[in-house]
Amino acid sequence: MSARRTQKLIVLLIVLAILYFFAQNNYLNEDATDPSHEVNNNQQPGSQNSIPSENLCGKTIELPRFPAENVDQNRQIFFVETNVQPKPRGRTICALESAIRIGKMPVKVFFRSSVLTVNHPALCSLVKEFYPHKLSFYTTAIEELFERSPLQGITKRLQWNHPLFLLQLSDLMRAVMLYKYGGFYLDQDVLTLRDLTGIRNSIVTDNITSVPSETCKPMTEERTNLLNQGTMHFDKENPFLLEYLRILNATYRHGMRWIDPGPVTMHLAAQKFLGRRNALSTPLSTPDLTIVPSFVFRLLTLAMTPPPPPMFDVNENGSYFEDYVRCSYVFHLTGLKTKGALVTGNPRHDVYSYFGPKVCPTAISHLKMF
Template sequence: MRKQKTILLITLSATSIILLNWFPPSYDGSSYSSFFAPTICKNIILTPFPIENPDKNNQIFFIESSPSQRTLKGRLICGFESALNNANLPVKIIFLTKSLKISSPALCSLFDNYYPHKLNVYYADLNELFRDTPIEGITERLDMKSKIINVQISDLMRGALLYKYGGFYLDHDAWSLTDLRGIRNVIVMDNVTTKPTASCEATSREESYVLNQGTIQFEQGSPFMLLYMKLMNEKYRSGLSWGDLGPPLMHEAAATFLGYHQSKPSTPVTTPNLTILPSFKLRLFPSHAVPPPSLVINLKTDVNGSYFDEYIRCSHVLHLTGSEFKSFKVTGNPRRDIYSYMAPKICPITYAAHFTLLNSFCFCKYNVVF
């Protein structure tokens, strides 16, 4: 009898935990259950990325460069949702696989609400994408066994996409905070310490050997992106380190393009074909080291929302590098960490899924093959 009571108690406790996590209240006490519709999604077949692109220069590209990756889930979906909510530009996610498995309720919900008028998902043939660019034929030299091949393919793809079609490229962990229309031919310094003036001007010139390429915009036929791809084609070889085709090479391209002899561009730089923005405009927020550290490390005491607002008040994009890793703590308390403060505002669906068991299941009404 005692054993049966123990089993019953354990069963009831486990059931309670499951139910509480299935549709838990948000931090302010409201329910998230209305975000999800109880219909199981199917895999969807992706169409090739079109040669003719009516959205030239006015679009956002996200890239999934793994040749075997067929799904998207977790915190990274916040990048897509925030772009759909705030950027006022169509969002296009490019895969290398020909089908997409929707395994996250947040992704399901985005399809329910935004496909196809604002959200589209395609697969890209690399040979076709690189055709008529300086990196045409580079696929024959790619070391597909390299541990960093996904990073290298992503660097190559963003160059080709922006050169041939024009628009924004954003990393998955870059959150759109404002309307991004009208921003043209920009890259940003990789510093994170610079504070803007009250009118969002730079307080001093920034100098850095690294330019961040996780949030960039270039117009179709950009002469800067043409130069960048030429350098990628010249520099690529087997055995390159992580990022060798990325920020350092983009910095070299910028120095060459602007005629800097010491390869050290500084901001602000404004030319018709290349603008280097201060770092606070497209704010980088690496999870491993950011001043002030309390923005990343959970605070021991609650703070007012203005504590975080001050950090991003002049930013078009908040780039939370590493936010997908477990080491990036999300408390659920908007007064303790910046993710919990910002996500309910700019990606409420993703945030809701993060705190429920629904993050492991797919429930939505979208089951159309397109």
């Protein structure tokens, strides 16, 4: 074999090796999460696929766009995943399951990714039981989501490589979703404890201070400079949300602290909307904006000072857990330290093990993946 033919053969082998490498690692589709699974390409834009839900387990499904005709307007629960390669954890699946079983509204999960791999056994079980009527998944293009809203064009100002980008993007996405479609937004670490259908146009302070009376009425006034966006409901085209989005569009800039686009700006918008100059206090209720006491949407983080109640500590009979959230509709377990706390399966030890069998029995049954 001549040297020229040998060189051509070597070049051909190199090209074939590169093509094989790209195919195996799905480089031709940057949003793909697991090339070893079959991708369902029969998905129609704007609809959940008609393939039986039991056939989706272990597969990578192509996600549709959210439909323009939204039949569940104002009566739906949204979750948002901003990572481009989503891998739902047991605690996220617990949040989804509790919202489906207890919240009494269809749950809709938005992903930046165009595909989702249904390989977690608990998620597979929920898909079999609830997909697509009570649980559905969608992809969204950021620019498309912000169209026809006060945030249209803001993507040009987003810091795509900033370490806080995903946190701030989530703040923007959740507000636009509620403004355009109406419904509840819940963070992925929120446990739903009660039927949410009776709550409208409501948000909560960023405190843990309020203690309810025996009849679940506030006993003291709460003053706050921050409004927590981890749990909130607003109707479609709510005028307060419109005010918030306008202020956010006018003030968003590079270098903002992670809390600025969310809790800080939300409080400023509420002050302007209500014509107040000082810190807001609860309870406060208007037709378009209700600020509920913090015990209604109960918040917990182990990083708080002073230390919070022992949600991950010995609790002999569970009565402490029950009393702490006896008037709460949701329980928001937030913060990196809280997310990393050990879940043992012992209901006398930690809050997930206590409430899990009641609100997310499927998710908690896969404790090793929790």
